[in-house]
Amino acid sequence: xxxxKVISVSNLTKKFGDFTAVDNISFDCVKGEIxxxxxxxxxxxxxxxxxxCGLSLPTSGEASVAGFDVYKESELIKKKIGYMSQKFSLYExxxxxxxxxxxxxxxxxSDSNIREKxxxxxxxxxxxxxxxxxxxxxxxxxxxxxxxxxxIVHNPAIVFLDEPxxxxxxxxxxxxxxxxxEASARDITVFVTTHYMDEAEYCNRVSIMVDGKIEAxxxxxxxxxxxxxxxxxEVFLHLARTATRSQD
Amino acid sequence: MAVTxxxxxxxxxxxxxxxxxxxxISFSVEKGEIxxxxxxxxxxxTSLFRILTTxxxxxxxxxxxxxxxxxxxxxxxxxxxxxxxGKFSLYQDLTVQENxxxxxxxxxxxxADNYEYIKEIYEQIAPFKDRKAGQLSGGMxxxxxxxxxxxHKPTVLFLDEPxxxxxxxxxxxxxxxxxxxxxxxxxxxxxxxxxxxxxxxDRVGLIxxxxxxxxxxxxxxIRDFKKTLWSVRADDMYRxxxxxxxxxxxxxxxxxxxxxxxxxxxxxxxxxxxxxxxAPGNFKDVEIAAIQPNIEDCFMALMTE
Numbered sequence: 223x224x225x226x227k228v229i230s231v232s233n234l235t236k237k238f239g240d241f242t243a244v245d246n247i248s249f250d251c252v253k254g255e256i257x258x259x260x261x262x263x264x265x266x267x268x269x270x271x272x273x274x275c276g277l278s279l280p281t282s283g284e285a286s287v288a289g290f291d292v293y294k295e296s297e298l299i300k301k302k303i304g305y306m307s308q309k310f311s312l313y314e315x316x317x318x319x320x321x322x323x324x325x326x327x328x329x330x331x332s333d334s335n336i337r338e339k340x341x342x343x344x345x346x347x348x349x350x351x352x353x354x355x356x357x358x359x360x361x362x363x364x365x366x367x368x369x370x371x372x373x374i375v376h377n378p379a380i381v382f383l384d385e386p387x388x389x390x391x392x393x394x395x396x397x398x399x400x401x402x403x404e405a406s407a408r409d410i411t412v413f414v415t416t417h418y419m420d421e422a423e424y425c426n427r428v429s430i431m432v433d434g435k436i437e438a439x440x441x442x443x444x445x446x447x448x449x450x451x452x453x454x455x456e457v458f459l460h461l462a463r464t465a466t467r468s469q470d
Numbered sequence: 471m472a473v474t475x476x477x478x479x480x481x482x483x484x485x486x487x488x489x490x491x492x493x494x495i496s497f498s499v500e501k502g503e504i505x506x507x508x509x510x511x512x513x514x515x516t517s518l519f520r521i522l523t524t525x526x527x528x529x530x531x532x533x534x535x536x537x538x539x540x541x542x543x544x545x546x547x548x549x550x551x552x553x554x555x556g557k558f559s560l561y562q563d564l565t566v567q568e569n570x571x572x573x574x575x576x577x578x579x580x581x582a583d584n585y586e587y588i589k590e591i592y593e594q595i596a597p598f599k600d601r602k603a604g605q606l607s608g609g610m611x612x613x614x615x616x617x618x619x620x621x622h623k624p625t626v627l628f629l630d631e632p633x634x635x636x637x638x639x640x641x642x643x644x645x646x647x648x649x650x651x652x653x654x655x656x657x658x659x660x661x662x663x664x665x666x667x668x669x670x671x672d673r674v675g676l677i678x679x680x681x682x683x684x685x686x687x688x689x690x691x692i693r694d695f696k697k698t699l700w701s702v703r704a705d706d707m708y709r710x711x712x713x714x715x716x717x718x719x720x721x722x723x724x725x726x727x728x729x730x731x732x733x734x735x736x737x738x739x740x741x742x743x744x745x746x747x748x749a750p751g752n753f754k755d756v757e758i759a760a761i762q763p764n765i766e767d768c769f770m771a772l773m774t775e
Contacts, residue, residue, distance in 0.1 A: 263609060263635075263640065266606055266710050308635075356563065361514055388635060390510050390511065390663075391509070392510075392665060392770050392773075393770050393773060394510070396725055403708045407708070417637055417638065417641075419638055420726060424725060424727075442728065443728070453727065454727070459642065461641055462638065462639040
């Protein structure tokens with residue numbers, strides 16, 4: 223089991239002045255796991271995620287991501303992870319093909335590899351014939367699917383998804399989760415935040431942050447049983463309402 | 471009627487291509503109603519709100535707000551409506567108090583006279599009244615924006631995606647606020663991409679690609695769902711979905727939290743038929759039941775019709 227851990231976090235803390243944004247959190251994620259990272263606005267999710275992505279140094283505690291230390295090996299971490307946020311990681315004024323080429327290129331894929339990957343990706347997303355379209359002109363749902371595919375083009379150990387499904391119609395939202403399941407089946411760990419509580423049910427395990435701490439971490443089934451709730455929505459409301467930290 | 475809309479059309483031309491944002495929609499909202507416009511990004515929600523608040527001219531059709539035409543009587547409408555855009559649009563470098571004073575001043579009302587109207591919401595942000603609006607958290611900004619939209623006692627309030635990107639707890643609180651406002655007689659039009667908020671509205675219009683799929687009470691939309699809906703779960707949900715979708719008898723299978731929701735092409739099919747489809751997968755802990763659809767089931771069924 224030890225070797226299967228792709229994220230390992232122990233007593234991780236981040237302070238900004240007197241304010242403890244992330245307060246002594248500990249957890250592990252295993253290979254291929256879909257890990258839901260929930261919390262109210264301001265609970266500390268983004269700060270925690272930035273540390274795991276090697277973008278922000280912790281104040282104290284330990285964390286390794288894809289086998290690399292967040293303090294000393296952040297550049298190596300960046301090569302082994304993918305990242306996608308609601309605000310997109312795509313360049314709107316580049317074409318579909320240029321975006322794929324750009325991301326595959328900065329992740330160091332060879333030219334022949336890029337050609338093959340692009341073809342495969344365009345087929346999978348049913349974007350054949352659209353490779354020269356500007357990303358700006360694509361419907362939101364396609365952009366999201368393309369952004370996700372580009373985020374895992376280098377076959378990372380982990381992909382971080384920050385509210386990836388905001389604003390799309392319910393069918394597209396479910397198609398997007400289809401892509402997440404496929405990535406997980408290919409042993410990519412998926413670390414995802416969402417405000418849709420039904421999506422929390424699709425995760426293998428879910429953690430819920432309140433005031434910078436992880437207040438609960440388990441499978442959705444166990445969490446519901448433990449809090450005597452019918453849905454993850456109820457579990458979330460139960461925990462998030464205990465928050466005392468002002469949103470400010 | 472607080473709002474009437476007849477055959478409303480809005481087109482945008484981008485690089486010689488015409489995009490039909492609103493394809494001739496019609497509906498009306500009664501006084502004192504909470505009317506939800508529910509649909510994904512790009513469905514036309516914001517175009518509709520901008521036309522009704524007289525910030526955008528329609529290309530066809532007509533609309534009235536509180537009895538005034540959006541074409542000829544826009545000045546009267548602007549006096550009477552409150553509008554909270556989806557993007558935070560207050561002055562970031564004015565304080566909470568200054569923003570509120572500014573909006574009261576341009577509507578020529580005094581905060582003191584109308585304070586009762588916003589009291590409950592404003593009290594929650596009053597401790598931060600000297601803070602610049604740009605430095606407030608998302609939830610606080612939203613409350614301030616609502617106060618500024620209410621300070622002139624509008625008859626109709628337009629809220630464009632007030633809960634997008636807001637966590638489940640704050641969303642709940644926001645809706646509780648709207649229900650308390652409703653008791654004061656104000657008409658509320660609110661748009662949202664969250665289907666689960668439909669049940670909190672008196673009536674909803676489900677909108678997709680510039681046209682309504684349905685305009686009804688949430689209860690009627692659910693009652694109009696044409697097929698029997700089955701919920702299915704088992705130990706391996708992803709493989710379960712693949713197994714179900716392989717069957718030619720199946721019309722749809724969508725994940726819904728811990729269950730999949732399934733419909734047959736031929737609605738006379740029974741639970742035993744679904745059991746037979748699932749059986750070859752050798753799943754453990756299989757549960758199948760006929761269930762009531764929710765608004766999201768209805769939206770997806772209407773989308774694919």
